Amino acid sequence: MTDLLLSRVKADDLSRLGTDDYVVNMGPQHPATHGVLRLVVKLDGETVKQTTPVLGYLHRSIEKICENRTYPQCITYTDRVDYVSAMSVNLAFALAAERLMGIEAPARAQWLRMIFVELQRLASHLLWMGAFGGDLGALTPFLYGLRERERILDLFEMTCGQRLTYNYIRIGGVMIDILPEFVPRCRSFLDYFEPKVDEYEDLLTYNPIFLERTKGVGVLTAEEGINCGVSGPSLRGSGVPCDVRKQQPYLFYDQVKFNEPLEQGGDCWSRYKVRMNEMRESVSIIRQCLDKLEPGPFEAKMPPILKAPPASEFYSRIESSRGEMGIYLVGDGTPKPWKAKFRCASFNNLYVLDALTRGWKVADIMAVLGSFDMIVPEVDR
Amino acid sequence: MVSLAANIIGFVTDILHALYAMVGLSFWAAQLDIVVVVVVMFGFTSVFVMFLVWMERKVSARMQSRLGPNRVGPFGLLQTMADAIKLTIKEDVQPVHRDKIPYFIAPIVAFVATFMGLVVIPFDKGMVVQDLNIGILYVIAITSFTVIAILTAGWSSNNKFALLGGFRSSAQIISYEVPLVLSLVPIIMTTGTLSLNGIVLYQQQHGTWFIIPQIVAFFIFITSATAEANRAPFDIPEAESELIGGFHTEYSGVKFAMFFLGEYVAIIVSSAVAATLFLGGWLPLPFLAFLHLPGFVWFMLKLLFIIFIVMSFRWTFPRLRVDQLMDFGWKVLIPIAILNILATGFILLLMAKGA
Amino acid sequence: MNKFLNYFPGILKGLWNLFVGLSVTVRTMFRKTNTQQYPEERPEMPVRSRSMIKLIYDGEKDQFNCVACMMCAKACPNSCIKLEGVRMPDGKRRMTTFKLDFSTCIFCGYCVEACGFDALTFVSNEYENTVYKRGSLLQDEQAMKWVRPAHLAPKTEETEPAAVPAAQGAPQ
Numbered sequence: 001m002t003d004l005l006l007s008r009v010k011a012d013d014l015s016r017l018g019t020d021d022y023v024v025n026m027g028p029q030h031p032a033t034h035g036v037l038r039l040v041v042k043l044d045g046e047t048v049k050q051t052t053p054v055l056g057y058l059h060r061s062i063e064k065i066c067e068n069r070t071y072p073q074c075i076t077y078t079d080r081v082d083y084v085s086a087m088s089v090n091l092a093f094a095l096a097a098e099r100l101m102g103i104e105a106p107a108r109a110q111w112l113r114m115i116f117v118e119l120q121r122l123a124s125h126l127l128w129m130g131a132f133g134g135d136l137g138a139l140t141p142f143l144y145g146l147r148e149r150e151r152i153l154d155l156f157e158m159t160c161g162q163r164l165t166y167n168y169i170r171i172g173g174v175m176i177d178i179l180p181e182f183v184p185r186c187r188s189f190l191d192y193f194e195p196k197v198d199e200y201e202d203l204l205t206y207n208p209i210f211l212e213r214t215k216g217v218g219v220l221t222a223e224e225g226i227n228c229g230v231s232g233p234s235l236r237g238s239g240v241p242c243d244v245r246k247q248q249p250y251l252f253y254d255q256v257k258f259n260e261p262l263e264q265g266g267d268c269w270s271r272y273k274v275r276m277n278e279m280r281e282s283v284s285i286i287r288q289c290l291d292k293l294e295p296g297p298f299e300a301k302m303p304p305i306l307k308a309p310p311a312s313e314f315y316s317r318i319e320s321s322r323g324e325m326g327i328y329l330v331g332d333g334t335p336k337p338w339k340a341k342f343r344c345a346s347f348n349n350l351y352v353l354d355a356l357t358r359g360w361k362v363a364d365i366m367a368v369l370g371s372f373d374m375i376v377p378e379v380d381r
Numbered sequence: 382m383v384s385l386a387a388n389i390i391g392f393v394t395d396i397l398h399a400l401y402a403m404v405g406l407s408f409w410a411a412q413l414d415i416v417v418v419v420v421v422m423f424g425f426t427s428v429f430v431m432f433l434v435w436m437e438r439k440v441s442a443r444m445q446s447r448l449g450p451n452r453v454g455p456f457g458l459l460q461t462m463a464d465a466i467k468l469t470i471k472e473d474v475q476p477v478h479r480d481k482i483p484y485f486i487a488p489i490v491a492f493v494a495t496f497m498g499l500v501v502i503p504f505d506k507g508m509v510v511q512d513l514n515i516g517i518l519y520v521i522a523i524t525s526f527t528v529i530a531i532l533t534a535g536w537s538s539n540n541k542f543a544l545l546g547g548f549r550s551s552a553q554i555i556s557y558e559v560p561l562v563l564s565l566v567p568i569i570m571t572t573g574t575l576s577l578n579g580i581v582l583y584q585q586q587h588g589t590w591f592i593i594p595q596i597v598a599f600f601i602f603i604t605s606a607t608a609e610a611n612r613a614p615f616d617i618p619e620a621e622s623e624l625i626g627g628f629h630t631e632y633s634g635v636k637f638a639m640f641f642l643g644e645y646v647a648i649i650v651s652s653a654v655a656a657t658l659f660l661g662g663w664l665p666l667p668f669l670a671f672l673h674l675p676g677f678v679w680f681m682l683k684l685l686f687i688i689f690i691v692m693s694f695r696w697t698f699p700r701l702r703v704d705q706l707m708d709f710g711w712k713v714l715i716p717i718a719i720l721n722i723l724a725t726g727f728i729l730l731l732m733a734k735g736a
Numbered sequence: 737m738n739k740f741l742n743y744f745p746g747i748l749k750g751l752w753n754l755f756v757g758l759s760v761t762v763r764t765m766f767r768k769t770n771t772q773q774y775p776e777e778r779p780e781m782p783v784r785s786r787s788m789i790k791l792i793y794d795g796e797k798d799q800f801n802c803v804a805c806m807m808c809a810k811a812c813p814n815s816c817i818k819l820e821g822v823r824m825p826d827g828k829r830r831m832t833t834f835k836l837d838f839s840t841c842i843f844c845g846y847c848v849e850a851c852g853f854d855a856l857t858f859v860s861n862e863y864e865n866t867v868y869k870r871g872s873l874l875q876d877e878q879a880m881k882w883v884r885p886a887h888l889a890p891k892t893e894e895t896e897p898a899a900v901p902a903a904q905g906a907p908q
Contacts (some may be wrong), residue, residue: 046703073813137614140761143445147770154782161786161858167844175845176784196805203760208612208750341471363617364700365651443765449774468815600751657869697761 006281015283021049024301026058028363034131035376037354046361049356056378069328071097071306074340078327079165081342082378085125087120089170089327093340095250096316096329097171100308102340108296110174110251115186115289116168117251120284122193123152124321124373129200130271134372136213141200148196149191150188158182171306183290190283195278205273214268218356219370221250221266228355228360229348232279232323234372237271239264244319256288268371275373307335315343322346322373344378385508385675418510422499430645431461433688438691441696471634479631480537482490487534488632489638495643496528498650504579505663505676508675516568516577520654521562523590524609524647528554533626534640538631547628549703550611556710557608559696563718568658572574575652581662590661597721599659606651607691608710610644615706648691649684656683756816770888785860786843790882791834792855800877802831808847816841832875839870857882 026039036057042050066074078093079086091113098105105113128147130142153163159178160168168175181276204210222238228272235242243260245253261277263270308331315328323345332338349372357365397417401407421512435450435458441451450457475484501516503509513519528551535547568591569575569625570581582588593597608615656662663676701709772779779786783809805819809889848856860881867873 014865068811072846073811076846086481133699137616139694140445140700143447144764147446150770156783158782159784161782161784161845161860162843165842175849199760203757204699206753207698208753208755209701212705213699213702256881303874351803361704363701365702440765443769444761446764446767446770448769449770572857693758693761715748 020334022284034367034374037374037376037379041362041365043362046287048360048365049174050355050364051357051365053350053353055350055380056280057266058376060180060381062381063340063342066337068336070335071195071308071337072336075170076165078238078342079167080377081344081381082320082322082325082346082375083164084165084375085120085124085321086164087116087169088318088325089342090166091251092316092320092325092327093118093316093317093329095169096314096327097306097337099314100307100312100331101171101302103172103300105173105300106297107252108294109298109300110181111289111293112174112298113169114251114253114256115293116159116166116174118286118289119152119155119186121282122279122323123149125139125275125282126152128275128321128370128373129204133263135366135370136210138204138210140201144196144200148193151192155182155186158185170299172302173297177298183293186286186290190287194280194283197276199284201276211269213363213367214272214371215265216362217268217360218371219266220352224352224355225266228352230323231348232319232321232345233274234271234323234349236261237263237274237371238266240323244317244324248317248326250316250318252275252289252292256285256293258285258288268367271371271373275351279365303334307331307333308337309333317343320345320376322375323349342381344381346372346374346376346378350374350379383569383675387505391415393474405621409687415510417448417725422510423496426496426646426649428498429649431465432458433645434464434573434642435648436685436688437692438693444693459501465638468638469635472504473494473634473636474631475541475632480539483533483537483734486633487537488636488643490533491527491530491643493648494523494530494641495650495691498523500652501577502650502657503581503662504680508577508663508677512576512578514574514576514579514717516579517575517654517658518563518673521558521565521649524650525554525558527609527643527647530643531656533627534632538628540631543628543630546630549617552611553611553615553617553706553710556707557605560710560714560718561602561609563633563660563715563722564598564605566718566722567595570722570725570729577657577662579665580658584586584661588667590659590664592659595721595725596658597717599655601657601721602651602659603687603690604653604714605710606648607694608706609651612644612691612695614694614700616661616695617700617703617706642657648688652684652691654686655687656680660687738833739860748870751817752803760803764899777784781860781863784858784860785863787860788858788862788864788865789836789838789841789843789848789880790859791877792857793879795883800831800834800855800881801853802834803829803853804831805853807830807850807852808856811846811850813846814842826866831877836875836880838873838875839866845869846867855883862863 021042021044024041024043026041028036030039040052040054041048042052060080062077066077069077075090075093078089081089086151093354094105096101101207101254110380116118116331126145128145130145132362133139133141156166156168157364159182160166161170211264220234220238222235222240224240224311225235225240233241239262241260241262244250244262245258246260246303258281261281263273303365306331310331313329317324319325324343325345328339328341328343329337330339353368353372356368360368385561394414397414398407398410401410438460439449439457444571450460453460453463453477456612486691492509498511501513501519505513531547531550531554535544538544568580570595571591572580574583580591629637632640657680663680663682664675665672666680738869778815794801802819804819804820806819809815809817816837817835818837821831822830845858846857848858878906
């Protein structure tokens with residue numbers, strides 16, 4: 001509306017019109033910013049002119065703390081880096097430390113790790129789906145997602161005892177072997193869950209209101225995404241095949257068959273669809289892993305005190321639920337790492353928020369933020 | 382055959398007139414009757430609103446695979462009572478630089494104006510407070526009062542965001558008034574009367590309810606009614622995950638409760654109008670007429686059915702953005718409503734020519 | 737032109753998808769709910785649930801199993817455990833005081849894993865551990881004392897999970 005008026009005003013009059021833009025805080029406490037993220041939004045009426053994220057409200061100096069803890073003790077801190085997807089971060093750290101120390105986890109441990117990381121991916125995507133729906137106003141998918149997530153967390157609790165911060169994937173293998181009833185319970189859960197994804201799609205995907213809110217909103221081109229360091233489902237929604245599981249397979253991902261869901265739109269809807277398809281792929285991966293599980297030790301033989309060789313370094317990358325999770329470990333011959341740097345997907349994904357929301361309305365900030373599946377503990381560490 | 386409702390009304394009227402005679406106020410009998418009816422109406426609606434709040438919580442809970450309130454009272458029925466008591470004893474926080482009189486009046490207008498719409502709804506044959514022969518016009522005019530309440534609330538709060546929320550909300554309500562009225566025009570054209578009772582009698586005469594020939598109008602009406610009441614999926618002004626709080630940001634305690642309950646009364650009025658116009662009011666379901674239930678019961682069942690539909694909209698659909706909301710109202714609902722009017726007019730002409 | 741031609745089919749398709757969405761929520765209304773009414777229906781905690789850490793007290797020998805080897809204190813990432821021991825006249829070590837600060841404990845389980853003397857364990861049924869004062873979370877050995885019921889197997893058999901019975905916890 002203002003554009004129509006402004007176009008009739010001569011260019012030199014524009015400076016004298018002088019509409020003020022006002023700066024609004026989508027403050028650290030906000031139902032939709034997925035945690036304590038502060039967005040300073042400069043608005044012109046209803047249109048966004050600039051979005052500046054202010055970080056640090058959840059900074060717990062995990063990287064600094066890890067410099068003063070032994071390698072196994074660091075694993076307990078990695079749980080808290082991304083508490084929605086804790087198994088993935090455990091795994092990244094364990095892979096980095098194993099590489100530094102020259103330990104190889106036995107086959108059964110690798111298969112178990114794969115099962116748990118994929119189950120964790122399902123749990124994380126279910127929570128994302130709920131939060132995304134909630135941002136847009138559909139409050140019901142949140143409850144449905146949590147209902148399924150409870151079953152996954154029950155599986156986790158049965159195995160390692162915790163529902164959120166597992167400390168399960170250790171250096172050299174896993175903490176403890178699964179119980180015999182895990183496999184049938186997991187299979188029955190997968191059979192129950194697979195049609196549910198279709199149900200959630202029924203509720204949201206082609207809903208005209210949902211389409212209006214997400215189609216064409218927040219379009220990220222492939223080039224922009226690659227240049228800005230976006231990774232994971234957010235980049236696959238723009239058509240770039242960037243799955244770390246395919247490019248640099250870790251664990252036994254080269255021995256299981258799965259597709260990499262890609263969408264070409266680059267908008268919020270494409271990113272949403274990629275994640276829904278990823279849930280289906282995860283189900284298929286878990287089934288294949290359960291079939292290929294062989295008996296054996298769940299932990300490698302390791303020295304009682306784990307030391308990395310002096311002046312050693314390694315960067316391990318895995319595909320976490322949000323994108324590429326990387327841990328750069330530097331060892332110095334002592335039982336404690338010299339430096340552990342966490343490269344978290346959400347931190348890099350957050351960068352493009354400003355560019356994607358300029359010129360759009362306030363309500364679209366929510367849609368874009370939700371579609372990137374941004375988790376603040378990952379951003380702030 | 383005189384209906385049960387008429388029997389009860391006659392009986393109660395006799396008792397009341399006897400009471401007036403005892404007190405010596407027989408001269409004012411007619412006016413006192415109206416006062417009694419209004420008080421009964423008010424009481425009934427208040428209780429019904431409390432029931433509706435409970436129903437919303439239960440329905441939303443069941444849709445989300447959980448139980449609703451079930452601790453306060455049997456099946457949680459007294460939950461709304463507990464919430465009402467909580468809101469009443471809350472501290473009334475008021476902004477210092479507010480506009481005092483409009484701030485005080487706005488919730489009252491929101492609450493009371495919507496009640497007045499119930500005056501013309503026929504709950505049973507002859508059971509209507511006042512069967513105005515401009516029934517529909519009256520209802521639509523009365524529901525427009527909420528715009529005044531919202532604008533007043535937004536303005537007097539002395540809050541930039543509440544004002545903007547008030548503007549958005551009133552723009553939404555005004556733009557959805559048009560399809561609301563336009564969707565009712567074909568019915569008025571067909572029946573030739575504005576009186577709600579008359580429309581029900583027309584449906585009785587012709588045996589079909591208006592939902593069958595006017596299904597398009599039914600959908601338009603339900604959608605516009607939810608938009609009028611600021612309910613999801615049109616609840617941008619009062620959504621929690623939005624930036625701007627909405628016109629009722631600066632209200633707390635009883636004043637907030639009045640806005641909240643006023644919204645429910647608006648739902649009741651719109652659903653009652655929909656039940657009367659499209660679903661035949663107090664007429665029984667054709668194939669279940671042998672049950673001989675009083676017309677009042679049929680009316681309440683239909684009312685609850687439509688309210689259930691309105692509630693399930695809220696918990697299933699995401700929210701529309703403000704400009705998309707306006708687009709939808711002006712570019713989709715109004716053209717379809719106009720096309721509906723044209724089509725109905727055309728068919729009426731054909732039928733008249735043929736007869 | 738495309739938009740013009742798509743007007744009515746678009747509306748009908750949208751309406752159909754709205755109905756499909758409504759059918760999902762209305763269908764869910766008639767299914768069983770997932771609510772567990774908490775104080776009356778308590779959850780059944782799995783055996784390995786890391787609910788509360790307890791010091792095992794041997795009823796027969798009338799002493800704690802702990803020998804104050806300090807392995808748990810070294811293993812703890814947050815240094816929650818402070819304990820002291822004394823060497824008895826017969827050459828064996830025994831623990832005298834054991835303090836675990838539950839306000840900093842993250843229930844990672846390293847202390848339980850590190851203990852080689854079956855002195856520490858997780859008791860899965862004790863998950864209601866809220867207190868009114870933060871100071872009460874610093875528990876000493878008397879508060880953490882737990883006698884293992886006769887029917888439960890000790891820690892060494894946990895590598896064969898089939899031997900572990902259904903519920904490990906203090907008798908209700």
